[in-house]
Amino acid sequence: MNVSSDVKIMAEEVFVRFGNVVALDHFSAKVPQGVVGLLGxxxxxxxxxxxxxxxxLEAQEGKITIDGLNPQLxxxxxxxxxxxxxxxxxxxxxxxxxxxxxxxxxLSGLLPEEATKRSHAVLDFIGFGEERYREISTYSTGMxxxxxxxxxxxxxxxxxxxxxxTSGMDxxxxxxxxxxxxxxxxxxxxxxxCSHLLHEVERVSDHVLIINQGRLIRAGxxxxxxxxxxxxxxxxxxxxxxxxxxxxxxxxxxxEVLDVKYIGRKLTVxxxxxxxxxxxxxxxxxxxxxIRSYVPDRLSLEDFFIQAFEEEERNVG
Amino acid sequence: MSVERxxxxxxxxxxxxxxRRIYAIVKKIFRDKLSSKGILLLLIIGMxxxxxxxxxxxSVVPHEAxxxxxxxxxxxxxxxxxxxxxxILFSLLFASVVxxxxxxxxxxxxxxxxxxxxxxxxxxxxxxxxxxxxxxMSLFCFLPPIAFSLAVIATQTxxxxxxxxxxxxxxxxxxxxxxxxxxxxGVMISCLTKKTSYAGVGAFASFFVLSVVGGVFSGFDPNWQxxxxxxxxxxxxxLIYGFDLPxxxxxxxxxxxxxxxxxxxxxVLYYRVYRRSAGK
Numbered sequence: 001m002n003v004s005s006d007v008k009i010m011a012e013e014v015f016v017r018f019g020n021v022v023a024l025d026h027f028s029a030k031v032p033q034g035v036v037g038l039l040g041x042x043x044x045x046x047x048x049x050x051x052x053x054x055x056x057l058e059a060q061e062g063k064i065t066i067d068g069l070n071p072q073l074x075x076x077x078x079x080x081x082x083x084x085x086x087x088x089x090x091x092x093x094x095x096x097x098x099x100x101x102x103x104x105x106x107l108s109g110l111l112p113e114e115a116t117k118r119s120h121a122v123l124d125f126i127g128f129g130e131e132r133y134r135e136i137s138t139y140s141t142g143m144x145x146x147x148x149x150x151x152x153x154x155x156x157x158x159x160x161x162x163x164x165x166t167s168g169m170d171x172x173x174x175x176x177x178x179x180x181x182x183x184x185x186x187x188x189x190x191x192x193x194c195s196h197l198l199h200e201v202e203r204v205s206d207h208v209l210i211i212n213q214g215r216l217i218r219a220g221x222x223x224x225x226x227x228x229x230x231x232x233x234x235x236x237x238x239x240x241x242x243x244x245x246x247x248x249x250x251x252x253x254x255x256e257v258l259d260v261k262y263i264g265r266k267l268t269v270x271x272x273x274x275x276x277x278x279x280x281x282x283x284x285x286x287x288x289x290x291i292r293s294y295v296p297d298r299l300s301l302e303d304f305f306i307q308a309f310e311e312e313e314r315n316v317g
Numbered sequence: 318m319s320v321e322r323x324x325x326x327x328x329x330x331x332x333x334x335x336x337r338r339i340y341a342i343v344k345k346i347f348r349d350k351l352s353s354k355g356i357l358l359l360l361i362i363g364m365x366x367x368x369x370x371x372x373x374x375x376s377v378v379p380h381e382a383x384x385x386x387x388x389x390x391x392x393x394x395x396x397x398x399x400x401x402x403x404x405i406l407f408s409l410l411f412a413s414v415v416x417x418x419x420x421x422x423x424x425x426x427x428x429x430x431x432x433x434x435x436x437x438x439x440x441x442x443x444x445x446x447x448x449x450x451x452x453x454m455s456l457f458c459f460l461p462p463i464a465f466s467l468a469v470i471a472t473q474t475x476x477x478x479x480x481x482x483x484x485x486x487x488x489x490x491x492x493x494x495x496x497x498x499x500x501x502x503g504v505m506i507s508c509l510t511k512k513t514s515y516a517g518v519g520a521f522a523s524f525f526v527l528s529v530v531g532g533v534f535s536g537f538d539p540n541w542q543x544x545x546x547x548x549x550x551x552x553x554x555x556l557i558y559g560f561d562l563p564x565x566x567x568x569x570x571x572x573x574x575x576x577x578x579x580x581x582x583x584x585v586l587y588y589r590v591y592r593r594s595a596g597k
Binding site: 054056075076077082084089091093103107110118125127151155156180186187 | 323330341423
């Protein structure tokens with residue numbers, strides 16, 4: 001997946017406080033074109049960032065620009081270019097999906113005839129059939145999430161902000177939602193996905209931003225981020241506990257030991273380095289342990305996320 | 318049954334003006350309200366009792382011209398077409414039903430965010446909601462008095478149409494004034510609660526509570542009459558049609574009460590919706 005260097009959303013030293021709680025603590029970030037994951041635990045400040053970007057909340061300090069527009073100064077112009085899928089329940093319950101989409105399209109500036117055509121096209125895109133004429137209050141959580149996504153794209157905005165798009169969905173519906181986001185990503189839109197579900201974001205994102213306690217702690221293109229995982233190998237060792245320990249201690253001679261897990265007599269070690277295979281086996285023989293498996297280990301976004309958090313904690317500490 | 322998904326297609330077209338977006342809200346409210354059986358039933362019953370009978374009665378009875386007295390003073394002690402009590406009572410009932418869910422439903426569904434993440438301002442949202450309610454309310458409070466006036470003018474025996482047309486002009490003002498006051502009051506009550514039933518009952522009950530308070534305290538001081546919204550509307554109609562205020566009522570207190578009923582609902586409404594749109 002290609003990431004354009006064109007910055008679509010730029011946050012500079014954004015500070016937002018609710019009473020004693022600091023939601024965004026001088027948050028600075030650049031969101032390029034493509035599918036971008038804004039990752040962080042619950043309460044990290046992801047939704048607050050989106051609300052400030054939409055002009056629904058005012059930052060006490062700093063500024064955000066979206067496609068060069070300031071949400072506080074030009075909210076109407078800006079929202080013409082944005083589609084927002086909120087996390088919370090927000091659909092008008094006593095309408096059907098088609099009516100809601102058509103209404104939202106008209107509020108976004110489509111004429112009634114255009115709104116009708118466009119609503120049907122979007123409902124076809126998300127795979128809604130006859131159920132588009134059923135009242136929204138009768139929909140499942142997954143269907144409601146899909147309608148939330150549909151209303152955000154009905155006016156075909158170039159920038160999409162999705163807040164926890166797979167929230168409350170079952171695995172099949174999640175798959176469907178990720179597939180929809182993936183398809184949208186191909187249409188040269190900028191899609192910012194707020195989520196704490198890393199494996200989902202990893203599947204569709206080109207770029208990630210990691211936020212914690214209102215601060216950006218890591219950012220980068222996903223392929224670059226995961227490149228840190230090159231030359232990683234996972235070894236499964238079996239032997240007496242003293243031998244296992246001695247083996248791990250001596251591994252340092254050949255490579256960097258990233259992770260060690262003891263489960264009874266079994267030991268799993270993640271290493272990074274360019275050691276020759278025979279050196280591992282030689283060391284195993286020397287310590288009288290068996291290497292049961294030796295496989296390349298891929299760094300996942302989750303590993304990267306955990307690393308980023310651990311480093312952040314060390315820095316703060 | 319769900320269908321096989323199609324590819325995403327972009328939309329290319331000209332965006333509409335701000336007014337068209339406000340009109341979309343107005344149109345939706347008008348359509349929703351007129352597709353409600355309850356509202357249609359109330360409208361028909363109210364029309365028959367409040368408007369149709371007086372239109373027939375006043376058209377059949379020989380008359381020289383349309384006069385202000387017909388509108389507000391015909392029946393001694395009992396008021397005219399607009400001040401008999403039925404018009405305001407049914408208008409209030411209609412306002413309670415029409416306006417009750419306009420904002421409270423959005424509060425209940427949490428759908429403010431759908432509106433305010435789109436290219437519309439708080440003012441546009443409010444204009445759309447008030448405009449929609451005003452249009453529906455005008456079916457009862459504005460158009461029938463005009464129809465009454467036109468029917469009476471059409472059947473008048475005298476030739477002085479200038480007097481009749483002047484009364485028609487006053488009736489236009491009364492219609493707009495009544496519709497605006499009841500609509501803004503009803504929508505204000507709707508923005509204070511998530512429950513549409515509370516909003517409906519609240520609008521109706523608050524008029525009656527003020528009426529009772531006004532009635533009780535006017536025994537001590539007649540100026541308390543202006544607290545009663547029914548009296549306030551009746552006195553306003555009198556003024557519009559060129560009659561004087563009752564001598565026992567202070568014009569200053571009356572003006573203050575009138576200003577309050579005109580300004581407070583819209584101010585509360587704007588403040589409350591603005592705060593919601595700003596995420597507060």
